[in-house]
Amino acid sequence: MIKQKWLGFWVSVAVAVIPALLWVSFTPIRNDALAKITALSALSLLSFLIILSGRLPIFEKLFYGLDTLYKAHKNISAIVIMLILAHSSLLTFKYLQISDVSAFKFVIPSTEIPLLLGKFALYIMVTLVVLTLYFKIKYQWFVLSMRVMGGMIFLSGYHALFVAGSDLTQNVPLLIYMVAIGASASAVYVYKSLFHGSFVKTYSYKIISIRKRHNVFDIVMSPVGKPLNRYAGQFAFVTFASLGEGNESHPFTIASASTDEHLRFCIKNLGDFTNSIGQLKVGDTAHIEGPYGYFSFSKIPHKKQTWIAGGIGVTPFLAMAQSLPTGYAVNMYYCVRNKQEAVFLDELYAIADANHRFNVTAHFSDSAGQISAKTIHSRSSNNYLICGPQSMMESLKTDLVALGTPKQEIYYEEFAL
Amino acid sequence: MIKKVLAGCIIIYALFMGFVVIKGGLKDQKNENSSVSSNTSASKPQTQPTTGTSSAAKKSYTLADVSKHAATSDCWIVISSGVYDVTNYVDQHPGGAREILRYCGTDATIGFNTKGGRGSHSNQAQAALADLLIGTIK
Incomplete structure (x- = not known):
């Protein structure tokens, strides 16, 4: 499972590094090499992000779950922005070495359309990433932001091909790679965003x-x-x-x-x-x-498990508790603020009555405080499945590890959009 | 973690851009003021650059030949039927390399004569250009 997760990571690294290697191998190195490489890696990763957003089953498998894929998506977005900022800064720095005025003229809006589009794409993307990463926005605004951000592939692609000083068209292997990944991304984008198509039935x-x-x-x-x-x-x-x-x-x-x-x-x-x-x-x-998703008792080696549900994070456990085959022994903690919020407690109790190897404990944080890792920690070999608010999952994971639980025995649903 | 790093990058970038715009913008304004005063005293700039100062035999090229040299690493431009190899000059251009790079492989006569729509080039600039002449257009 851990190895599987790394697979997605290494594919992302390859997507960033391939254009850089192709550029270095087929273009004579000059003083603006780093500026070019950062731009190409950014564009390649941006294309990859759009392809990932298509929710194709193969990529879900690659990242072992759509939740981890989305987490990777978030991190790659941040890296794309860093690369684009580096690209812009390196070029500005190059002009700064000629003269302050020439750098100034490079930075201000120019009349050269491909350059202008590149700058426009940069500002839009930075704004959207800041908005989605640092502010809590409504889901539909989040989706719209991602859609607009995906649309930037067209501006960036045009910028990369036609901006003065671009040598993309002279490096055939690189051009083939960039056009292939860019065209795949555009296809996914048009199909998903404009036609609301789905790659899954x-x-x-x-x-x-x-x-x-x-x-x-x-x-x-x-x-x-x-x-x-x-x-x-x-x-x-x-x-x-x-x-x-x-x-x-x-x-x-x-x-x-x-x-x-x-x-x-x-x-x-x-x-x-x-x-x-x-x-x-x-x-x-x-x-x-x-x-x-891959968050399930059936995807985990141990049959002795501890489930911790926080609030509405109880939903996957409702499905699991009802589907639990014989041979599994589960201790479940249902964490809510108070009795009123424990909407599914009776239902869970009913399942526990019918299955003596399934135990449910309710934890009310209003009276007992946040659930602690010590409460749920089991000395014998065990697997932990946690689903709830991000802060709860993170603190429990840290504390469980501190108590000696190996990291790979803790599974959690990363769903936080 | 990555959110903090990104926030740092964005802040540094914004400060850097602010620095470039303020410092460069002030100098640019100064230059513009001084060029207005020097223009009145200097003789009217020529629209045709001085050509043929070099004794070497100049070749003649077609526009298609010139268009093959359209990269930063190999940049030819055409100005008033003269063909210039500006590859090594690009980085020294006082108005910024970009202003030349956008014309690589094409006819830059209008751009040169109008200084990209902002006036005209000085005699010194005309002379610098003349050194770069490698041929004429057929």
């Missing part, structure tokens, strides 16, 4: 029940055609046709057992898109794209 479902429990919408749907085949703990992208919302799909964990042909989603009202879930009615259609 989508399934139609009809809502058969919807109820609100505390601040959670509990929705059950039945398949219109073929049901979605999945294992417990996976999630899917859901589009509700009746909500419009520009046909936006949202990722939600499937809470029903993997053997159940019904799909159940438990969606917490966070005040954004999830607010409009309340407008859904029985009989409405949902389009399901998936399944995605």
